[in-house]
Amino acid sequence: MDMLLGIYGFIHDERLPQRTAPQKVNIEVEREKKWVKMLAHWDTPETKQKLHRRIYKGIPNSLRINTWCKLLQVNRIKFENPGKYQDMLKLGKLWSTDVRQIDSDVNRQFREHQFYRERYSEKQCALFNVLCAYSIYNSEVGYCQGMSGLAGVLLMYMDEEDAFWALAILLSDKRYAMHGLFIEGFPKLTRFLEHHDKILTKFMPKLKHHFDKFGLDAILYSLKWFFVCFVERVPFSLCLRVWDIYLLDGERVITAMAYTILKLHKKAIMKLNDMDLIVNYIQVKLHKDFGYDDDIVIYHLEKSMEELRRAKLDYPGPPPPNELPQRMLGVFVEPDKKSKIGQRAENFSETEKQTRANVILRREKAALELQELRVSQSDTVSVLPPVVV
Incomplete structure (x- = not known):
């Protein structure tokens, strides 16, 4: 049976529902126009007034990347930390004690999605990089199973560095506090x-x-x-x-x-x-x-x-x-002996x-x-x- 690609990039082995009716497509186009205008005037009182109602109605899929980045203030934290992601990634590849577990989990994550279907695809590599860098950026957490699911969704809509900072915000910001x-x-x-x-x-x-x-x-x-x-x-x-x-x-x-x-x-x-x-x-x-x-x-x-x-x-x-994080984030801490040999703290x-x-x-x-x-x-x-x- 032929594989079919759904609207969100997942591969199906069954016949998909009929395409959206033209009338509904027109409604979505009009919604996108409103969202484009709102995103261009993000910090205005008018946008703040409309934002809650429109988000509960659903963000147009084509504009999720921009909206999620704005909600998480990704650009702000990137601006405040120039070059930090690249530094963490380099250190992660040299020092992270979690690379084997990360690689194993990346190989299992969202394999039915077009971005992650092929081993060592561009997005699989990006997912590995994000998790590897974060394992050094937040030395208290390192890497824990489950984080690959969060980062995997973010990477469906963001580039590698944006997804890293979005993950960092989800764990450390008090609104989400996933740490x-x-x-x-x-x-x-x-x-x-x-x-x-x-x-x-x-x-x-x-x-x-x-x-x-x-x-x-x-x-x-x-x-x-x-x-x-x-x-x-x-x-x-x-x-x-x-x-x-x-x-x-x-x-x-x-x-x-x-x-x-x-x-x-x-x-x-x-x-x-x-x-x-x-x-x-x-x-x-x-x-x-x-x-x-x-x-x-x-x-x-x-x-x-x-x-x-x-x-x-x-x-x-x-x-x-x-x-909440007790150590300063983004400061390299060389793994101790137990971490290097894979033992957890006692x-x-x-x-x-x-x-x-x-x-x-x-x-x-x-x-x-x-x-x-x-x-x-x-x-x-x-x-x-x-x-x-």
């Missing part, structure tokens, strides 16, 4: 999982009870929601819409979208009486077919944000100091030990509750497979 997701102990993940549980307990207690009944902890279905902003968990067109809004409004969008997904699919999930079926539905089925038009999902996302705001649950709170702070323990405890509790449930449903005790995170 806390990727450092040892994953403190931000623990905090967001706890906040997610609070939302479910308050607004969807029956669904929360259903999850608890089958030992389904949020960590088993939500990692890519929090780590890579729903990449490969919802259709890519919807993922881009969520990214548009996330770059505008920050962390609140992640918690609200997680709530929205479960709210829209609550009835279907409640009918599933097995942990594996529920996880497969949330992680796989919804990625292939979300079941709702993108505009409808965004409408419900906005309503969810309002609902959570009224309940004072829209925001888990500002990142504590341990979730001397964690008390806070890091506690956050690591919290994640492990959540996983073990989910496995234990599932085992107790199955034992109670059977006359004989069977050996259960381990819960895989």
